[in-house]
Amino acid sequence: MAPPRTYRCEAIILGYTPLGEADLLVTMFTRDQGKVRAVGKGARRSTSRLVGHLEPLTAVKMSMAHGRSMDIITQAEVIEGFSKLKENLTAIAKGQYLAEIVDGFGAEASPNPSLYQLMIDTLQAVEADPASDMPLRFFEFHLLQVSGLMPELYHCVECRVELEPNAHRFSPNVGGTLCLDCHPDDAHLRPLSLRALKVLRLLERSEIAESCKLSLDDSLAAELKSLLSTTVSYWLGKEIRSNSFLERLNSETLPEVYI
Amino acid sequence: MTQENISGAAPSLARLVQELNRLPGIGPKSAQRLAYYIIRLPDDEAYALADAVTSVKQNIVFCEECQNLTDASPCQVCSDPRRDQTIICVVEEPLDVLAMERTRSFRGLYHVLHGVISPINGIGPDQLKLKELFSRLARPDLVEMVVATNPTLEGEATAMYIRRHQGRDDLKITHLARGLPVGGSLEYSDETTLSRAFLGRQEI
Numbered sequence: 001m002a003p004p005r006t007y008r009c010e011a012i013i014l015g016y017t018p019l020g021e022a023d024l025l026v027t028m029f030t031r032d033q034g035k036v037r038a039v040g041k042g043a044r045r046s047t048s049r050l051v052g053h054l055e056p057l058t059a060v061k062m063s064m065a066h067g068r069s070m071d072i073i074t075q076a077e078v079i080e081g082f083s084k085l086k087e088n089l090t091a092i093a094k095g096q097y098l099a100e101i102v103d104g105f106g107a108e109a110s111p112n113p114s115l116y117q118l119m120i121d122t123l124q125a126v127e128a129d130p131a132s133d134m135p136l137r138f139f140e141f142h143l144l145q146v147s148g149l150m151p152e153l154y155h156c157v158e159c160r161v162e163l164e165p166n167a168h169r170f171s172p173n174v175g176g177t178l179c180l181d182c183h184p185d186d187a188h189l190r191p192l193s194l195r196a197l198k199v200l201r202l203l204e205r206s207e208i209a210e211s212c213k214l215s216l217d218d219s220l221a222a223e224l225k226s227l228l229s230t231t232v233s234y235w236l237g238k239e240i241r242s243n244s245f246l247e248r249l250n251s252e253t254l255p256e257v258y259i
Numbered sequence: 260m261t262q263e264n265i266s267g268a269a270p271s272l273a274r275l276v277q278e279l280n281r282l283p284g285i286g287p288k289s290a291q292r293l294a295y296y297i298i299r300l301p302d303d304e305a306y307a308l309a310d311a312v313t314s315v316k317q318n319i320v321f322c323e324e325c326q327n328l329t330d331a332s333p334c335q336v337c338s339d340p341r342r343d344q345t346i347i348c349v350v351e352e353p354l355d356v357l358a359m360e361r362t363r364s365f366r367g368l369y370h371v372l373h374g375v376i377s378p379i380n381g382i383g384p385d386q387l388k389l390k391e392l393f394s395r396l397a398r399p400d401l402v403e404m405v406v407a408t409n410p411t412l413e414g415e416a417t418a419m420y421i422r423r424h425q426g427r428d429d430l431k432i433t434h435l436a437r438g439l440p441v442g443g444s445l446e447y448s449d450e451t452t453l454s455r456a457f458l459g460r461q462e463i
Contacts, residue, residue: 015379020284046440052449056412078449086412086451089419093378096412100379242378252423 006065009033010079012119013058014099018044026054026073027103028062031116035106038064038071050076057082057095059120080120084127090249091130097242098122098139104236105147114146121208129212133221138211140228141203149235152176153201158184168192172231188234196223272298324395326388327371328353336369343367345402349392349421351375351409359407367405370395375413376420384420396425403431410437 011028014035019025024040043050053060053076063075085091102119106112118139125135144150151170155162156179169178170192177192178184199220203211216224233240268276272294280290297305321327322334329335336342336356346367350356356369372387396404406421408414422432438456439448448456 047442049444049447051440052452055449078451081450083451083454086415089416089423092412092416092419096378103379241381245376245378245383248383 003066006063006074009036009062009064010116011036011060011062012099012102012116012123013054013056013060014103015056016040016054022048024050024054025070028060029102029106029116029119030062030111031113032111034110034112035103035108036064036071037108038062038073039067040073040076043073053078055081055086056099057085057092057123080123082123082127085123085130088130090246091126093242093246093249094126094130094136095123097136097240097246098126100240100242101140101143101232101236104238104240105143112146115143118142118146125208125212132212133225134212134214134216135208137224137228138203138206138208140232141200143232144235145204147235150204151200151231153197153204156182158182163197165194167194168197170227172234190227190230192227193220193223195220196227199224321388325369325371326373326391327356327369341366345400346405347395347401347403348405348407350407351414351417355407365405367403372408372417375408375411375417377413384424387417389421389424392421393425396427396430401430403433406432406434408434410435 009030009032011030014027014029016024016026019039022042022044024043025037026040026043027035027037030036040048040050040054042048043054045051050073054073058078059080059082061077061079062073065072065074082095085095098119102115106115122135122139125132125138129135151172152175153163154177156168156177157171157175158178159182161179163177163179166180168180169189170176171178171184171187171189174184174187177197178187178189183189199214199216202214229240229243275297276287276290276294279285279293280287282290285293297308300308318330319328320330320332322329322337323332324337325334327334327336343366347370348359348365348367349370349372350359351372351374353371353373356371359365359369370388370392372389372392374382374387376382376384376387395401404421404425406418408418418434425432436459437452438459439445439452445453
């Protein structure tokens with residue numbers, strides 16, 4: 001029997017680009033199929049039934065049809081629009097940061113329901129508290145976990161000795177924490193304070209709500225941010241472009257605006 | 260496409276195909292079809308096309324005021340004394356100016372950003388005509404700024420960025436109404452559009 005021509009899925013819209021006269025080429029991360037790129041026919045027309053349902057950072061229930069080269073979106077209905085998130089510039093910038101990372105980590109025809117749920121949970125946490133950076137740190141750490149790149153936090157990755165409660169070193173490319181005696185040749189080593197190691201261990205065993213209650217001082221927050229975003233960027237194999245806009249907004253002292 | 264890909268074609272024809280192939284939405288086959296169409300055109304039509312391309316590249320400049328594309332700076336709109344100088348409408352692209360002018364309901368000035376903030380695509384505030392906008396906003400006779408970016412995520416983010424950085428307390432800042440398009444239907448509207456349409460309901 002021939003496979004069905006149409007299918008349904010749940011997806012988070014990551015972005016889109018204009019295609020032809022009035023179409024959109026939509027990139028989405030689905031719960032059951034991984035990353036999918038599909039065409040929204042006529043979706044740029046103001047009277048299209050798809051308009052408003054394909055905006056980035058929106059969770060959508062989709063009906064799709066298999067096309068010759070690309071799938072076609074036949075119906076879309078918003079499940080969660082994250083409308084409060086979209087009223088705040090910093091929250092939008094954080095959402096775009098998440099979308100860029102998921103776009104880079106998500107592979108086509110490679111389902112990862114845990115990553116889908118992680119993105120939904122993180123968007124909800126950003127929406128609830130746009131000023132906090134903890135949802136992003138939780139996301140970066142658990143992204144590595146659900147992608148099979150979980151860093152080692154309890155033993156030296158080189159000599160396997162159990163780590164003492166001291167400052168250590170961290171290397172994204174050899175897989176986590178190193179004791180002070182080990183110096184692998186090609187490791188990108190960076191210092192790791194004991195406080196940062198403890199926060200990483202806490203992130204590992206906590207739910208997102210619990211992690212977001214953490215309040216870190218500026219130096220610890222900066223250390224974790226640098227460590228985790230560098231690690232994600234290393235595995236992504238490229239710079240995370242939306243990070244520079246996010247950092248620019250964070251460095252400004254102007255009052256937040258809402259629309 | 261390289262010239263080697265279309266071996267057998269005259270070098271000048273291969274070059275035309277190659278150049279047409281660079282245009283957005285034009286694949287190799289379309290480029291070949293267009294090239295052969297141009298060859299079959301009467302001489303005057305083909306030269307007019309070539310002249311139009313040359314002329315647009317030689318004459319089009321950014322208007323020093325609104326940053327729209329124009330033959331002479333300042334552009335027709337900015338140099339028209341009948342336009343309302345107290346209101347400025349900020350749009351993403353030059354085509355948006357044409358769309359607004361078609362409505363005949365706006366008689367103020369424009370400012371064209373030439374894009375929207377799109378961090379994922381590496382487009383930040385410095386790549387847009389925002390510095391020029393903020394210096395225009397310093398004019399004391401300006402009373403209102405209509406931020407008419409598209410109601411998309413990036414359009415809204417750009418609007419918020421403008422509002423956050425415009426630097427005047429006495430300027431009225433508005434954006435276009437959000438709601439249902441003419442010819443649309445409630446059934447297929449998304450929740451954000453419908454709730455904003457409801458908030459903006461009007462007495463009839």
